[in-house]
Amino acid sequence: xxxxxxxxxxxxxxxxxxxxxxxxxxxxxxxxxxxxxxxxxxxxxxxxxxxxxxxxxxxxxxxxxxxxxxxxxxxxxxxxxxxxxxxxxxxxxxxxxxxxxxxxxxxxxxxxxxxxxxxxxxxxxxxxxxxxxxxxxxxxxxxxxxxxxxxxxxxxxxxxxxxxxxxxxxxxxxxxxxxxxxxxxxxxxxxxxxxxxxxxxxxxxxxxxxxxxxxxxxxxxxxxxxxxxxxxxxxxxxxxxxxxxxxxxxxxxxxxxxxxxxxxxxxxxxxxxxxxxxxxxxxxxxxxxxxxxxxxxxxxxxxxxxxxxxxxxxxxxxxxxxxxxxxxxxxxxxxxxxxxxxxxxxxxxxxxxxxxxxxxxxxxxxxxxxxxxxxxxxxxxxxxxxxxxxxxxxxxxxxxxxxxxxxxxxxxxxxxxxxxxxxxxxxxxxxxxxxxxxxxxxxxxxxxxxxxxxxxxxxxxxxxxxxxxxxxxxxxxxxxxxxxxxxxxxxxxxxxxxxxxxxxxxxxxxxxxxxx
Numbered sequence: 001x002x003x004x005x006x007x008x009x010x011x012x013x014x015x016x017x018x019x020x021x022x023x024x025x026x027x028x029x030x031x032x033x034x035x036x037x038x039x040x041x042x043x044x045x046x047x048x049x050x051x052x053x054x055x056x057x058x059x060x061x062x063x064x065x066x067x068x069x070x071x072x073x074x075x076x077x078x079x080x081x082x083x084x085x086x087x088x089x090x091x092x093x094x095x096x097x098x099x100x101x102x103x104x105x106x107x108x109x110x111x112x113x114x115x116x117x118x119x120x121x122x123x124x125x126x127x128x129x130x131x132x133x134x135x136x137x138x139x140x141x142x143x144x145x146x147x148x149x150x151x152x153x154x155x156x157x158x159x160x161x162x163x164x165x166x167x168x169x170x171x172x173x174x175x176x177x178x179x180x181x182x183x184x185x186x187x188x189x190x191x192x193x194x195x196x197x198x199x200x201x202x203x204x205x206x207x208x209x210x211x212x213x214x215x216x217x218x219x220x221x222x223x224x225x226x227x228x229x230x231x232x233x234x235x236x237x238x239x240x241x242x243x244x245x246x247x248x249x250x251x252x253x254x255x256x257x258x259x260x261x262x263x264x265x266x267x268x269x270x271x272x273x274x275x276x277x278x279x280x281x282x283x284x285x286x287x288x289x290x291x292x293x294x295x296x297x298x299x300x301x302x303x304x305x306x307x308x309x310x311x312x313x314x315x316x317x318x319x320x321x322x323x324x325x326x327x328x329x330x331x332x333x334x335x336x337x338x339x340x341x342x343x344x345x346x347x348x349x350x351x352x353x354x355x356x357x358x359x360x361x362x363x364x365x366x367x368x369x370x371x372x373x374x375x376x377x378x379x380x381x382x383x384x385x386x387x388x389x390x391x392x393x394x395x396x397x398x399x400x401x402x403x404x405x406x407x408x409x410x411x412x413x414x415x416x417x418x419x420x421x422x423x424x425x426x427x428x429x430x431x432x433x434x435x436x437x438x439x440x441x442x443x444x445x446x447x448x449x450x451x452x453x454x455x456x457x458x459x460x461x462x463x464x465x466x467x468x469x470x471x472x473x474x475x476x477x478x479x480x481x482x483x484x485x486x487x488x489x490x491x492x493x494x495x496x497x498x499x500x501x502x503x504x505x506x507x508x509x510x511x512x513x514x515x516x
Contacts, residue, residue: 209294228332244396
């Protein structure tokens with residue numbers, strides 16, 4: 001961490017104090033500083049952004065879910081509206097490439113650098129930060145907890161739009177001490193709520209390295225592509241072992257020099273949202289434990305394979321996820337042909353190649369923020385889970401990821417007690433407390449017990465984002481949960497500070513006093 005701080009400080013000094021370069025030197029410089037472009041006030045469908053929460057909640061009330069997938073046209077259209085805004089090109093360039101709106105946004109590393117600078121310059125503002133690249137790529141947090149997901153070499157970063165970035169910066173929400181001071185013994189504490197126009201995203205990429213398991217020949221690279229999970233392998237096997245990229249058996253070839261030949265599963269790199277990594281990004285990836293063994297180098301392509309997108313347009317945010325699809329007109333679950341049919345015509349060729357999953361509620365019929373349940377009471381309609389997972393991020397999670405494994409190992413009776421340390425550290429203890437589980441009867445009552453990554457949506461998981469009253473930031477661990485309803489005022493939120501669905505806050509804590 002200290003090395004990263006020193007590196008970030010040197011970058012700031014170099015870009016703010018460097019002497020004038022000769023023309024020969026200037027030709028070697030491939031970066032230019034850029035500014036964060038906010039969301040448009042008008043979306044492709046004609047709706048304003050942010051869309052009024054009452055309108056969105058009306059959509060949720062009128063939502064219809066079929067086979068665990070959203071079919072409400074308004075919700076689907078809004079998801080595509082957001083994708084259109086995020087992927088629209090700006091008039092800015094970096095490393096020789098035109099930047100899309102989301103690429104101009106701040107990463108947590110940017111915000112932390114600005115916070116540290118503020119310690120010695122009280123008038124420093126986030127927008128004063130001079131950025132030379134779109135962000136350092138790293139393994140996503142959920143893939144760094146010692147759990148085997150059989151996933152691809154997925155790297156990425158969180159991106160914060162100007163509104164959310166300034167909210168984090170102005171309230172100093174990355175400081176461990178600040179969050180700790182908010183905790184109220186015996187009560188539920190909350191960070192200041194993000195403004196309605198806030199957007200947080202997690203784009204993830206595959207770097208086209210020279211590894212033999214990635215590079216086929218010069219200009220040709222292999223990429224595993226989501227085949228869907230139905231009829232691939234037995235569902236119980238998917239749940240018990242996960243269904244990560246190593247199980248997909250569906251590769252395409254990416255060509256960086258040729259043209260698309262979809263019939264032979266060959267696709268141009270221009271069918272992907274992509275960028276070329278620079279020296280700083282390649283250096284930051286050195287030592288990363290890639291499954292493929294490849295070492296990223298400056299000039300290699302980072303292709304976008306997926307992106308989680310959430311907006312604070314209503315209290316429980318909106319949630320949509322996108323991934324590259326071989327057949328974006330008829331994508332596999334957790335998307336559908338219906339969802340694909342609502343794509344706006346304004347999307348460019350690459351942006352149209354992505355499928356979308358969307359979930360603005362945890363289960364259907366939608367439950368209230370507090371006082372709802374997974375249980376099916378007399379006279380109620382059957383409740384149905386809503387799935388919106390990203391194949392490249394969650395499909396590899398097995399029930400062991402959520403610690404629903406047999407206990408003891410030779411028993412078929414599953415242990416849902418939440419008693420062991422692994423569950424307490426990596427899996428939400430609240431999972432057993434939100435209304436689906438009746439401990440005295442040792443069984444689940446009503447609803448569906450979701451156990452694996454293919455049974456998740458972002459809302460249920462991110463709603464667990466909270467920090468306990470721990471002594472040091474290293475103990476501020478994360479919890480994960482598969483899809484189910486949870487109560488926003490559940491007792492297990494007491495003695496914590498709830499993070500307004502933003503796991504990225506907990507995952508980027510720094511100390512205020514020593515900047516560790």
